[in-house]
Amino acid sequence: MTATMLASKPIVQKFKEGIQKDVEDLKLKGTEPMLATVIAGWDGPSKAYALSKEKTCHALGINFSLNVYDHNVTEDRLLDAIATLNEDGSVHGIMLELPLPKHIDSYRVTSAIRPNKDVDGITPENRGLLLMGKLDKALLPVTPLSCLTLIESSEVDVAGKNVAIIGRGETVGLPLTVLLIKRSATVTVCHSRTKDLDDIVRHSDIVVAATGQAGLVKKSMLSAGQVVIDAGISVLPDGKITGDVENGASEVVSYLTPVPGGVGSLTVMLLLRNLFKAIGLQNGRARI
Amino acid sequence: MTATMLASKPIVQKFKEGIQKDVEDLKLKGTEPMLATVIAGWDGPSKAYALSKEKTCHALGINFSLNVYDHNVTEDRLLDAIATLNEDGSVHGIMLELPLPKHIDSYRVTSAIRPNKDVDGITPENRGLLLMGKLDKALLPVTPLSCLTLIESSEVDVAGKNVAIIGRGETVGLPLTVLLIKRSATVTVCHSRTKDLDDIVRHSDIVVAATGQAGLVKKSMLSAGQVVIDAGISVLPDGKITGDVENGASEVVSYLTPVPGGVGSLTVMLLLRNLFKAIGLQNGRARI
Secondary structure (H helix, E strand, O other): OOOEEOOOHHHHHHHHHHHHHHHHHHHHOOOOOEEEEEEEOOOHHHHHHHHHHHHHHHHOOOEEEEEEEOOOOOHHHHHHHHHHHHHOOOOOEEEEOOOOOOOOOHHHHHHOOOHHHOOOOOOHHHHHHHHOOOOOOOOOOHHHHHHHHHHHHOOOOOOOOEEEEEOOOOOOHHHHHHHHHHOOOEEEEEOOOOOOHHHHHHOOOEEEEOOOOOOOEOHHHOOOOOEEEEOOOEEOOOOOEEOOEOOOHHHOOOEEOOOOOOHHHHHHHHHHHHHHHHHHHHHHHOOO | OOOEEOOOHHHHHHHHHHHHHHHHHHHHOOOOOEEEEEEEOOOHHHHHHHHHHHHHHHHOOOEEEEEEEOOOOOHHHHHHHHHHHHHOOOOOEEEEOOOOOOOOOHHHHHHHOOHHHOOOOOOHHHHHHHHOOOOOOOOOOHHHHHHHHHHHHOOOOOOOOEEEEEOOOOOOHHHHHHHHHHOOOEEEEEOOOOOOHHHHHHOOOEEEEOOOOOOOEOHHHOOOOOEEEEOOOEEOOOOOEEOOEOOOHHHOOOEEOOOOOOHHHHHHHHHHHHHHHHHHHHHHHOOO
């Protein structure tokens, strides 16, 4: 048996069409949507991510504002930058590239983003709305949304299913846990201190791996019928990109996301969908 | 074998002593701590809860402000009341008795409480800080804190333990899930759609029941060595108060919280501890 691959490509295409329509509708109403990114340190992966977003935005007719600061930027300077973007009515979404340099209080800068422009879903207010189940009012973090979208693309109904989430990070594991519980999955959150990982994975209908440890989820733990979402990204010594799930898993499970071409490849589209949700929230369709 | 009962009484006594010391220290510095409650509808359980808090506050030298509104109060009137308490420097904690009457948008009123006075931990900001693991900056909801305190009173270390939380509500189940994951427990969240409840409970080291369904957790699911926290409260037809755990469970498990005298009896003390944390936050020991 070979797994059906849950690739992001067809979903990206569908989302693009929706976003293009949203852009046209907004422009007819006189609004030019704009995403702003703030980057401290113009090097490493942040640069590549930002340029990729810029390219996608331009292709879809969305304005893009690139705010690049030196790696030595002060916290106050970053806070000023965010305050300016908060007040600028032509900016609809603010994306702060993480991680920030070590001398910056990441929590303080993150929290300064106005919640209804927080398209990456990282402010306490948006995290709180998620935990409270106020999903219509919240801007949700995009990687958990990507995992959820890919699970749903398998057409397996998550309600009542046993889900193992491996990884309890703030970016993926914890917010996804809440999203899946709200959809009536029975969720077990596993991590480095979990004693029965094999057993828990074996008894799960859906497995989400989000640890960044290449090959942590062994083929031997998996079986037919399972949906496996690989949200891990590691770079091997030979430069190849790989996920948390061991090679060969596709020979045993029913659905599997590829790495690359799975979870990560959907996030920019979900960020842009958040941008349109943010515009709705800014136009008074919710309190914040 | 008979379970060791994890009663709240000795913990309440210890907490009282700590609080009395905090009150004295604050008064020496010229601060008279004050808790304010807001009640819409002076009847039902809210009245009893409020009067019980008033009595405890007075016994401990804490000022108490009782703000009672008619069941027909308008949303704007409640929002005004909260705005006034937010601005009043002599008020350090605001406790809104829930549930509110049906014609009130509970989310809107809840969110109006200033986060650093939100001693019940119900605002989006405090929920978000919890999900982000910023526990030092957050005012946490008291019932999950009570469950955690009782688990810890068993002296069982939760790190690496399998925990089943039965109930995914916003008041207990979800916030407790996050708290226990942060303490390195492997947590499975169960609810009405869970298909293998018996099996999950059986394989757990710690079981927390928070459904409000009397006797949902059967003695037959439980076994020696387990710590069982009963956060359910139901009133039986004969007027007796009972929990979610079937009678007789104490004959099989190792630790069990009584109902009454367990989780519920600790919450007022935890609310008052939150009041002192709130005073710290208001004095600039954190951002909010």
